[in-house]
Amino acid sequence: MNIAVLCSGNGSNLQAIIDKTADGYIPAKIAVVVSDNKTAFALKRAEKAGIETLVLNPKDFASREAFDKEIIKDLRKRKIELVVLAGYMRLLSDHFIKEYGNRIMNIHPSLLPSFKGTHGVRDALEYGVKVTGPTVHFVDEKLDHGPIILQKAIDVKDDDTEEGLLERVHKEEHKIYPEAIKLFAEGRLKINGRRVVIK
Amino acid sequence: MNIAVLCSGNGSNLQAIIDKTADGYIPAKIAVVVSDNKTAFALKRAEKAGIETLVLNPKDFASREAFDKEIIKDLRKRKIELVVLAGYMRLLSDHFIKEYGNRIMNIHPSLLPSFKGTHGVRDALEYGVKVTGPTVHFVDEKLDHGPIILQKAIDVKDDDTEEGLLERVHKEEHKIYPEAIKLFAEGRLKINGRRVVIK
Numbered sequence A, B: 001m002n003i004a005v006l007c008s009g010n011g012s013n014l015q016a017i018i019d020k021t022a023d024g025y026i027p028a029k030i031a032v033v034v035s036d037n038k039t040a041f042a043l044k045r046a047e048k049a050g051i052e053t054l055v056l057n058p059k060d061f062a063s064r065e066a067f068d069k070e071i072i073k074d075l076r077k078r079k080i081e082l083v084v085l086a087g088y089m090r091l092l093s094d095h096f097i098k099e100y101g102n103r104i105m106n107i108h109p110s111l112l113p114s115f116k117g118t119h120g121v122r123d124a125l126e127y128g129v130k131v132t133g134p135t136v137h138f139v140d141e142k143l144d145h146g147p148i149i150l151q152k153a154i155d156v157k158d159d160d161t162e163e164g165l166l167e168r169v170h171k172e173e174h175k176i177y178p179e180a181i182k183l184f185a186e187g188r189l190k191i192n193g194r195r196v197v198i199k
Helices: A012-022 A041-048 A064-077 A094-099 A120-127 A162-185 B012-022 B041-048 B064-077 B094-099 B120-127 B162-185
Strands: A002-007 A029-035 A053-055 A080-085 A104-108 A135-138 A148-151 A189-192 A195-198 B002-007 B029-035 B053-055 B080-085 B104-108 B135-138 B148-151 B189-192 B195-198
Touching (some): A002 A012, A002 A041, A012 A029, A012 A162, A029 A041, A041 A053, A064 A080, A064 A094, A104 A162, A120 A162, A135 A162, A162 A189, B002 B012, B002 B041, B012 B029, B012 B162, B029 B041, B029 B064, B064 B094, B080 B162, B104 B162, B135 B162, B148 B162
Parallel strands (some): A002 A080, A080 A104, B002 B080, B029 B053, B080 B104
Antiparallel strands (some): A104 A135, A135 A148, A189 A195, B189 B195
Protein backbone atom coordinates (compact mmCIF):
# COMPACT_ATOMS: atom_id res chain seq x y z
CA MET A 1 0.00 0.00 0.00
CA ASN A 2 1.31 3.43 -0.97
CA ILE A 3 0.96 6.31 1.42
CA ALA A 4 1.72 10.01 1.11
CA VAL A 5 2.79 12.14 4.06
CA LEU A 6 2.07 15.88 3.98
CA CYS A 7 4.30 18.08 6.16
CA SER A 8 5.06 21.75 6.70
CA GLY A 9 7.68 21.70 9.41
CA ASN A 10 10.02 19.62 11.52
CA GLY A 11 8.41 16.29 10.66
CA SER A 12 9.01 14.37 13.88
CA ASN A 13 5.88 12.33 13.24
CA LEU A 14 7.11 11.72 9.69
CA GLN A 15 10.31 10.35 11.19
CA ALA A 16 8.35 7.94 13.40
CA ILE A 17 6.43 6.75 10.33
CA ILE A 18 9.62 6.40 8.28
CA ASP A 19 11.18 4.30 11.06
CA LYS A 20 8.11 2.13 11.45
CA THR A 21 7.77 1.44 7.74
CA ALA A 22 11.50 0.70 7.50
CA ASP A 23 11.35 -1.92 10.26
CA GLY A 24 8.21 -3.54 8.84
CA TYR A 25 5.82 -2.55 11.64
CA ILE A 26 3.69 -0.62 9.12
CA PRO A 27 3.07 -2.78 6.02
CA ALA A 28 3.12 0.12 3.60
CA LYS A 29 5.45 2.29 1.57
CA ILE A 30 5.84 6.04 1.90
CA ALA A 31 5.70 6.85 -1.80
CA VAL A 32 6.04 10.60 -1.43
CA VAL A 33 6.47 13.36 1.12
CA VAL A 34 4.64 16.52 0.10
CA SER A 35 5.37 19.96 1.52
CA ASP A 36 4.04 23.47 1.07
CA ASN A 37 7.25 24.79 2.60
CA LYS A 38 10.55 24.24 0.83
CA THR A 39 12.51 24.88 4.04
CA ALA A 40 10.65 22.20 6.02
CA PHE A 41 13.09 19.93 7.87
CA ALA A 42 10.69 17.09 7.04
CA LEU A 43 12.07 17.23 3.47
CA LYS A 44 15.58 16.52 4.75
CA ARG A 45 14.27 13.53 6.65
CA ALA A 46 12.56 12.23 3.50
CA GLU A 47 15.67 12.69 1.39
CA LYS A 48 17.83 10.96 3.97
CA ALA A 49 15.44 8.00 3.87
CA GLY A 50 15.47 7.95 0.06
CA ILE A 51 11.82 9.00 -0.23
CA GLU A 52 10.68 11.14 -3.14
CA THR A 53 9.44 14.62 -2.34
CA LEU A 54 7.03 17.08 -3.89
CA VAL A 55 7.33 20.72 -2.94
CA LEU A 56 4.75 23.25 -4.05
CA ASN A 57 4.55 26.92 -3.24
CA PRO A 58 0.98 28.03 -2.50
CA LYS A 59 1.82 31.46 -3.95
CA ASP A 60 2.14 29.85 -7.36
CA PHE A 61 -1.53 28.88 -7.36
CA ALA A 62 -4.67 30.95 -7.79
CA SER A 63 -6.67 29.14 -5.12
CA ARG A 64 -6.55 26.52 -2.39
CA GLU A 65 -8.36 24.14 -4.72
CA ALA A 66 -5.91 24.70 -7.60
CA PHE A 67 -3.05 23.97 -5.19
CA ASP A 68 -4.73 20.81 -3.90
CA LYS A 69 -5.54 19.63 -7.44
CA GLU A 70 -1.88 19.73 -8.30
CA ILE A 71 -1.09 17.55 -5.29
CA ILE A 72 -3.94 15.16 -6.09
CA LYS A 73 -2.63 14.76 -9.64
CA ASP A 74 0.65 13.54 -8.15
CA LEU A 75 -1.02 11.29 -5.58
CA ARG A 76 -3.18 9.64 -8.25
CA LYS A 77 -0.15 8.98 -10.40
CA ARG A 78 1.48 7.25 -7.43
CA LYS A 79 -1.66 5.26 -6.57
CA ILE A 80 -1.77 6.64 -3.04
CA GLU A 81 -4.29 4.89 -0.82
CA LEU A 82 -3.78 6.84 2.39
CA VAL A 83 -2.90 10.50 2.95
CA VAL A 84 -1.21 11.20 6.27
CA LEU A 85 -1.05 14.75 7.61
CA ALA A 86 1.97 15.26 9.85
CA GLY A 87 2.26 18.86 10.92
CA TYR A 88 0.74 20.06 7.65
CA MET A 89 -0.29 23.63 8.35
CA ARG A 90 -2.69 24.18 5.42
CA LEU A 91 -6.39 23.44 5.51
CA LEU A 92 -7.37 20.93 2.86
CA SER A 93 -9.98 22.03 0.33
CA ASP A 94 -13.33 20.25 0.24
CA HIS A 95 -12.22 18.93 -3.12
CA PHE A 96 -9.25 17.13 -1.53
CA ILE A 97 -11.40 15.72 1.28
CA LYS A 98 -13.97 14.44 -1.20
CA GLU A 99 -11.30 12.84 -3.36
CA TYR A 100 -9.73 10.99 -0.41
CA GLY A 101 -12.81 10.62 1.82
CA ASN A 102 -12.04 8.49 4.91
CA ARG A 103 -8.52 7.99 3.58
CA ILE A 104 -6.93 11.06 5.15
CA MET A 105 -5.55 10.88 8.69
CA ASN A 106 -4.45 13.63 11.00
CA ILE A 107 -2.92 13.75 14.47
CA HIS A 108 -3.82 16.40 17.01
CA PRO A 109 -2.04 17.02 20.33
CA SER A 110 -5.16 17.00 22.55
CA LEU A 111 -7.98 14.67 23.45
CA LEU A 112 -10.51 15.85 20.88
CA PRO A 113 -13.09 17.33 20.93
CA SER A 114 -11.27 19.37 23.61
CA PHE A 115 -8.77 22.02 22.46
CA LYS A 116 -9.14 22.05 18.70
CA GLY A 117 -6.95 24.41 16.73
CA THR A 118 -3.28 25.21 16.57
CA HIS A 119 -2.40 25.30 20.30
CA GLY A 120 -3.79 22.02 21.62
CA VAL A 121 -1.16 21.62 24.34
CA ARG A 122 -0.96 25.23 25.48
CA ASP A 123 -4.75 25.55 25.60
CA ALA A 124 -5.07 22.36 27.67
CA LEU A 125 -2.45 23.57 30.11
CA GLU A 126 -4.11 26.97 30.46
CA TYR A 127 -7.52 25.37 30.97
CA GLY A 128 -6.04 23.35 33.81
CA VAL A 129 -6.96 19.82 32.71
CA LYS A 130 -5.38 16.94 34.60
CA VAL A 131 -5.42 14.58 31.61
CA THR A 132 -4.59 15.28 27.99
CA GLY A 133 -2.95 13.48 25.08
CA PRO A 134 -2.95 13.00 21.33
CA THR A 135 -5.77 11.99 18.99
CA VAL A 136 -5.44 10.30 15.58
CA HIS A 137 -8.54 10.86 13.47
CA PHE A 138 -9.85 10.72 9.95
CA VAL A 139 -10.20 14.14 8.36
CA ASP A 140 -13.60 15.49 7.39
CA GLU A 141 -14.80 18.95 6.28
CA LYS A 142 -14.67 20.40 9.79
CA LEU A 143 -11.46 21.29 11.63
CA ASP A 144 -10.15 18.55 13.98
CA HIS A 145 -13.54 16.85 13.82
CA GLY A 146 -13.53 13.58 11.87
CA PRO A 147 -14.00 10.04 13.33
CA ILE A 148 -11.43 9.22 16.03
CA ILE A 149 -9.11 6.26 15.47
CA LEU A 150 -6.88 6.28 18.55
CA GLN A 151 -6.38 8.44 21.62
CA LYS A 152 -3.85 8.16 24.40
CA ALA A 153 -4.32 9.82 27.78
CA ILE A 154 -1.39 11.17 29.75
CA ASP A 155 -1.36 12.89 33.11
CA VAL A 156 -0.66 16.61 33.32
CA LYS A 157 1.67 17.40 36.22
CA ASP A 158 1.11 20.28 38.60
CA ASP A 159 4.38 21.89 37.58
CA ASP A 160 4.18 21.13 33.84
CA THR A 161 5.45 23.71 31.39
CA GLU A 162 4.24 23.85 27.80
CA GLU A 163 7.58 22.47 26.61
CA GLY A 164 7.61 19.57 29.05
CA LEU A 165 4.04 18.58 28.34
CA LEU A 166 4.52 18.97 24.58
CA GLU A 167 7.47 16.60 24.74
CA ARG A 168 5.45 13.91 26.52
CA VAL A 169 2.52 14.35 24.11
CA HIS A 170 4.85 14.04 21.11
CA LYS A 171 6.36 10.88 22.54
CA GLU A 172 2.89 9.29 22.56
CA GLU A 173 2.12 10.67 19.09
CA HIS A 174 5.13 8.83 17.75
CA LYS A 175 3.59 5.58 19.01
CA ILE A 176 -0.09 5.95 18.14
CA TYR A 177 0.31 7.50 14.69
CA PRO A 178 2.31 4.54 13.33
CA GLU A 179 -0.15 2.23 15.09
CA ALA A 180 -3.17 3.86 13.40
CA ILE A 181 -1.47 3.70 9.98
CA LYS A 182 -0.56 0.07 10.54
CA LEU A 183 -4.21 -0.74 11.39
CA PHE A 184 -5.37 1.06 8.24
CA ALA A 185 -2.80 -0.71 6.07
CA GLU A 186 -3.95 -4.04 7.47
CA GLY A 187 -7.55 -3.19 6.56
CA ARG A 188 -8.61 -3.35 10.19
CA LEU A 189 -10.30 0.04 10.60
CA LYS A 190 -14.04 0.11 10.09
CA ILE A 191 -15.86 3.44 10.21
CA ASN A 192 -19.34 3.18 11.66
CA GLY A 193 -20.89 6.67 11.69
CA ARG A 194 -18.60 8.55 14.02
CA ARG A 195 -17.18 5.46 15.67
CA VAL A 196 -14.09 3.74 14.34
CA VAL A 197 -13.98 0.05 15.21
CA ILE A 198 -10.80 -2.05 15.09
CA LYS A 199 -11.38 -5.45 13.53
CA MET B 1 -14.65 20.14 58.92
CA ASN B 2 -18.36 20.11 58.15
CA ILE B 3 -19.52 19.36 54.63
CA ALA B 4 -22.94 19.40 52.98
CA VAL B 5 -23.86 17.08 50.11
CA LEU B 6 -26.59 18.17 47.69
CA CYS B 7 -28.40 15.39 45.81
CA SER B 8 -31.44 14.93 43.60
CA GLY B 9 -31.41 11.23 42.85
CA ASN B 10 -29.87 7.87 43.59
CA GLY B 11 -26.86 9.22 45.44
CA SER B 12 -24.25 6.63 44.58
CA ASN B 13 -21.51 9.25 44.92
CA LEU B 14 -23.04 10.28 48.26
CA GLN B 15 -22.70 6.65 49.35
CA ALA B 16 -19.01 6.63 48.41
CA ILE B 17 -18.51 9.81 50.44
CA ILE B 18 -20.45 8.41 53.40
CA ASP B 19 -18.29 5.27 53.36
CA LYS B 20 -15.06 7.23 53.07
CA THR B 21 -15.92 9.59 55.93
CA ALA B 22 -17.05 6.63 58.08
CA ASP B 23 -13.72 4.82 57.63
CA GLY B 24 -11.67 7.96 58.27
CA TYR B 25 -10.27 8.37 54.73
CA ILE B 26 -11.94 11.80 54.47
CA PRO B 27 -11.21 13.81 57.63
CA ALA B 28 -14.59 15.57 57.63
CA LYS B 29 -18.16 15.16 58.76
CA ILE B 30 -21.20 15.15 56.48
CA ALA B 31 -23.32 17.53 58.54
CA VAL B 32 -26.33 17.50 56.21
CA VAL B 33 -27.65 16.01 52.98
CA VAL B 34 -29.81 18.49 51.07
CA SER B 35 -32.29 17.50 48.38
CA ASP B 36 -34.72 19.27 46.09
CA ASN B 37 -36.54 15.96 45.61
CA LYS B 38 -38.24 14.29 48.55
CA THR B 39 -38.27 10.92 46.75
CA ALA B 40 -34.48 10.90 46.14
CA PHE B 41 -32.94 7.58 47.20
CA ALA B 42 -30.00 9.63 48.45
CA LEU B 43 -32.18 10.65 51.43
CA LYS B 44 -32.60 7.00 52.43
CA ARG B 45 -28.84 6.56 52.29
CA ALA B 46 -28.38 9.60 54.55
CA GLU B 47 -30.97 8.42 57.06
CA LYS B 48 -29.44 4.96 57.19
CA ALA B 49 -26.07 6.55 57.97
CA GLY B 50 -27.62 8.76 60.67
CA ILE B 51 -27.02 11.98 58.72
CA GLU B 52 -29.47 14.86 59.02
CA THR B 53 -31.37 15.82 55.90
CA LEU B 54 -32.96 18.96 54.55
CA VAL B 55 -35.61 18.63 51.85
CA LEU B 56 -36.97 21.67 50.08
CA ASN B 57 -39.50 21.82 47.26
CA PRO B 58 -38.54 24.39 44.62
CA LYS B 59 -42.24 25.00 43.98
CA ASP B 60 -42.54 26.55 47.43
CA PHE B 61 -40.15 29.34 46.46
CA ALA B 62 -40.65 32.38 44.26
CA SER B 63 -37.22 32.19 42.63
CA ARG B 64 -34.03 30.17 42.31
CA GLU B 65 -32.33 32.67 44.56
CA ALA B 66 -35.01 32.46 47.26
CA PHE B 67 -34.66 28.67 47.21
CA ASP B 68 -30.87 28.85 47.44
CA LYS B 69 -31.04 31.42 50.26
CA GLU B 70 -33.07 29.01 52.35
CA ILE B 71 -30.40 26.35 51.84
CA ILE B 72 -27.60 28.79 52.62
CA LYS B 73 -29.34 29.76 55.87
CA ASP B 74 -29.17 26.12 56.91
CA LEU B 75 -25.58 25.66 55.76
CA ARG B 76 -24.42 28.74 57.68
CA LYS B 77 -26.11 27.48 60.82
CA ARG B 78 -24.19 24.23 60.47
CA LYS B 79 -20.88 25.99 59.72
CA ILE B 80 -20.47 24.18 56.40
CA GLU B 81 -17.04 24.70 54.83
CA LEU B 82 -17.50 22.65 51.66
CA VAL B 83 -20.58 22.09 49.51
CA VAL B 84 -20.48 18.86 47.49
CA LEU B 85 -22.82 18.41 44.53
CA ALA B 86 -23.60 14.75 43.92
CA GLY B 87 -26.16 14.32 41.20
CA TYR B 88 -27.81 17.61 42.13
CA MET B 89 -29.95 18.49 39.14
CA ARG B 90 -30.56 22.18 39.84
CA LEU B 91 -28.34 25.01 38.68
CA LEU B 92 -27.01 27.04 41.59
CA SER B 93 -27.84 30.74 41.61
CA ASP B 94 -25.01 33.26 41.34
CA HIS B 95 -25.84 34.16 44.92
CA PHE B 96 -25.00 30.62 46.08
CA ILE B 97 -21.78 30.54 44.08
CA LYS B 98 -20.68 33.88 45.47
CA GLU B 99 -21.45 32.79 49.03
CA TYR B 100 -19.41 29.58 48.71
CA GLY B 101 -16.86 30.70 46.11
CA ASN B 102 -14.19 28.01 45.53
CA ARG B 103 -15.86 25.89 48.21
CA ILE B 104 -18.36 24.08 45.97
CA MET B 105 -17.34 20.89 44.18
CA ASN B 106 -19.07 19.00 41.40
CA ILE B 107 -18.39 15.76 39.58
CA HIS B 108 -19.04 15.35 35.87
CA PRO B 109 -18.91 12.06 33.93
CA SER B 110 -16.64 13.26 31.10
CA LEU B 111 -13.18 14.70 30.66
CA LEU B 112 -14.11 18.38 30.71
CA PRO B 113 -14.17 20.60 28.74
CA SER B 114 -15.49 17.84 26.42
CA PHE B 115 -19.14 16.85 26.73
CA LYS B 116 -20.57 19.34 29.18
CA GLY B 117 -24.24 19.04 30.10
CA THR B 118 -26.53 16.28 31.24
CA HIS B 119 -25.42 13.42 28.98
CA GLY B 120 -21.66 13.35 29.38
CA VAL B 121 -21.33 9.61 28.82
CA ARG B 122 -23.83 9.22 26.00
CA ASP B 123 -22.41 12.23 24.15
CA ALA B 124 -18.85 10.88 24.44
CA LEU B 125 -19.95 7.51 23.11
CA GLU B 126 -21.80 9.06 20.19
CA TYR B 127 -18.85 11.28 19.34
CA GLY B 128 -16.69 8.20 19.18
CA VAL B 129 -13.91 9.13 21.61
CA LYS B 130 -11.50 6.39 22.64
CA VAL B 131 -10.82 7.86 26.08
CA THR B 132 -13.25 9.40 28.56
CA GLY B 133 -13.71 9.55 32.32
CA PRO B 134 -14.89 11.69 35.22
CA THR B 135 -13.85 15.19 36.27
CA VAL B 136 -14.05 16.71 39.76
CA HIS B 137 -14.04 20.49 39.62
CA PHE B 138 -14.83 23.57 41.60
CA VAL B 139 -18.07 25.21 40.57
CA ASP B 140 -18.12 28.68 39.04
CA GLU B 141 -20.83 30.73 37.30
CA LYS B 142 -20.60 28.77 34.06
CA LEU B 143 -21.91 25.23 33.57
CA ASP B 144 -19.30 22.47 34.09
CA HIS B 145 -16.56 25.05 33.80
CA GLY B 146 -14.73 25.75 37.09
CA PRO B 147 -11.11 24.83 37.94
CA ILE B 148 -10.42 21.11 37.61
CA ILE B 149 -9.27 19.20 40.69
CA LEU B 150 -8.98 15.62 39.45
CA GLN B 151 -9.64 13.69 36.23
CA LYS B 152 -9.34 10.00 35.54
CA ALA B 153 -9.07 8.63 32.00
CA ILE B 154 -10.61 5.29 31.07
CA ASP B 155 -10.59 3.54 27.72
CA VAL B 156 -13.78 3.31 25.68
CA LYS B 157 -14.22 -0.15 24.19
CA ASP B 158 -15.32 -0.72 20.61
CA ASP B 159 -18.45 -2.56 21.76
CA ASP B 160 -19.28 -0.31 24.69
CA THR B 161 -22.92 0.44 25.45
CA GLU B 162 -23.99 3.54 27.35
CA GLU B 163 -24.83 1.37 30.39
CA GLY B 164 -21.50 -0.44 30.39
CA LEU B 165 -19.46 2.72 29.97
CA LEU B 166 -21.55 4.57 32.57
CA GLU B 167 -20.84 1.82 35.08
CA ARG B 168 -17.07 2.07 34.57
CA VAL B 169 -17.17 5.88 34.76
CA HIS B 170 -19.19 5.71 37.99
CA LYS B 171 -16.71 3.28 39.48
CA GLU B 172 -13.94 5.83 38.96
CA GLU B 173 -16.14 8.65 40.24
CA HIS B 174 -16.52 6.79 43.51
CA LYS B 175 -12.74 6.87 43.89
CA ILE B 176 -11.81 10.38 42.75
CA TYR B 177 -14.67 12.27 44.42
CA PRO B 178 -13.72 11.07 47.93
CA GLU B 179 -10.07 11.73 47.04
CA ALA B 180 -10.79 15.34 46.01
CA ILE B 181 -12.83 15.96 49.19
CA LYS B 182 -10.06 14.45 51.29
CA LEU B 183 -7.50 16.77 49.67
CA PHE B 184 -9.74 19.76 50.32
CA ALA B 185 -10.35 18.75 53.94
CA GLU B 186 -6.60 18.43 54.44
CA GLY B 187 -6.12 21.96 53.08
CA ARG B 188 -4.01 20.67 50.21
CA LEU B 189 -5.83 22.21 47.22
CA LYS B 190 -4.47 25.51 45.99
CA ILE B 191 -6.32 27.33 43.19
CA ASN B 192 -4.00 29.23 40.89
CA GLY B 193 -6.12 30.91 38.20
CA ARG B 194 -7.64 27.95 36.41
CA ARG B 195 -5.08 25.44 37.68
CA VAL B 196 -5.58 23.53 40.89
CA VAL B 197 -2.33 22.46 42.49
CA ILE B 198 -2.06 19.73 45.12
CA LYS B 199 0.27 20.67 47.98
